Amino acid sequence: MQTGHATLHRATATLLTLDTGGSRLVVLLGKARFEFGNLGFLTPDFCGVYDVEGLSVYLGNNDWLCLFSDHGDFDPYLLAHQFGLVAE
Numbered sequence: 227m228q229t230g231h232a233t234l235h236r237a238t239a240t241l242l243t244l245d246t247g248g249s250r251l252v253v254l255l256g257k258a259r260f261e262f263g264n265l266g267f268l269t270p271d272f273c274g275v276y277d278v279e280g281l282s283v284y285l286g287n288n289d290w291l292c293l294f295s296d297h298g299d300f301d302p303y304l305l306a307h308q309f310g311l312v313a314e
Contacts, residue, residue, distance in 0.1 A: 234293070242283070242291075257286030265292055 232244035232251065242253040261284070264277040280294030 231296070253283070253285070253291060255283070255285070259284045265294070 230246060232246045234242070235245045235250065236243040240255055242255065244251040244253070261282040263279070265280045265282060266275050266277055268275055278292075278294045280292050283291040283293065285291065
């Protein structure tokens, strides 16, 4: 598993482009499915769990991507509808 910070550069129904500071990650969304809501993450010492509101992207190759904001202003429902990631 890898974690990191990125800025959403572009999102369409077929791809996401994330600026990762020095490079760009392009995520193809073929056969992807999306889920909204609280995502459970373990603390670094594995002794606790915390929830983050976000958008889970399950890719066709069984990879998983989680999108959320460090700033608390992220609305995963708005993002998904705004960029056509889910049907209205």
